[in-house]
Amino acid sequence: MNNKVMYSVENEVATIAINRPEVKNAIDKETHEELYEAFSTAKKDETVKVIVFTGSGDSFSSGADLKSIPTEELGTFDYGFYLDETYNRLLLLMEEIEKPIVAYINGMAVGAGLSLALACDFRFADRNASFALSFLKIGLVPDAGASYYLPRLVGLSKALELGTGVKIDVEKALQIGLINGHGYPDTWIEQLTMAPLPAYGMMKRNMRRGFEDSLEEVLAYEVEGQREAGKSQAHQDALQAFLQKSQKK
The missing domain is CATH 1.10.12 (Lyase 2-enoyl-coa Hydratase; Chain  A, domain 2)
Known part of the structure; x- marks a missing residue:
């Protein structure tokens, strides 16, 4: 793995962290490749009992790195093909993993960054974290699994409300069931290492x-x-x- 994703294992817990703090952990094609490799490694490693997914610096992820798309390709860029090659591939891998996956949202989680957090089994957040599905603001529909996971977590009406791009804080996220709690969940992660597989x-x-x-x-x-x-x-x-x-x- 290169330096766009950090991977470490300690006490039976694999930590996967997007490592692009200079762009609020925006996700480009190379980051996708490293995330896929990291989750694949954690899935196969029998010493790993729990996976923690987070970001470096003060952000979880600001979503897709649109600036990584060459300017000359913006008019013809096929977002659907890109989804199949990146987010959808990663989400299907995460769905296959039998081990508990915990998202620790250490700052902003926006757009597809929030979508990836929704795909985890549990979500905990820093008290200063914020959440938004900002797709409509740039004329796109929520993707990266948001249409599947979000209504299941908060209900259809609230999911549609969040889909308009409204920004919410930790207290609101906790109130509507978007997250399980605030603060780093040391005790919960330790308990999850004892969850029996399969x-x-x-x-x-x-x-x-x-x-x-x-x-x-x-x-x-x-x-x-x-x-x-x-x-x-x-x-x-x-x-x-x-x-x-x-x-x-």
Whole structure:
């Protein structure tokens, strides 16, 4: 990895940080490549139990780096093709990861920067953080998964309101359910390192399916997931520990 994304692992936690503070962590094509590499590495590393996604400096991300598009290409630039090659590819990878992903929003999260935070399992923010989906202000529609994740988090009406580009602070974000809390979530991250796999990943997948599939289908997913989880080493270890504790009483 080069220096546009920083990657480190400590105490079973992989931290992925966009490292372009000079442009408020705006995301260009090279940053996308490094983010994809970082998340792929964290996914494969069996010593990593939790992934924390953040930014360097005083910003999470100001979104897509439009200044990286050559001026002569602006009139013919295919935003749809760019999405497929960058954000959509990254989002589908994040969706596949069974491990908990926590966004720590250490400053502004704007446009596609906010969209990427929405794709994480949990979102915590610095008290001075701010949030905005600014796409309409430049004549574009919200993208990078915002149309999928945001209504699920805050409801359709509030998602449409945020989609107009209104800027909100941490207290408002907490009130509407956009974030889980403020301050760096040390204790929560530590607890998440003990989340059993593959059970956590299947829980995440089944709950997302519950928004669209029928009760009958979701019940079938739970049967399938429980069958697989019941055979996992994590379940066997937890069951053995429970039985030993019960015998001591």
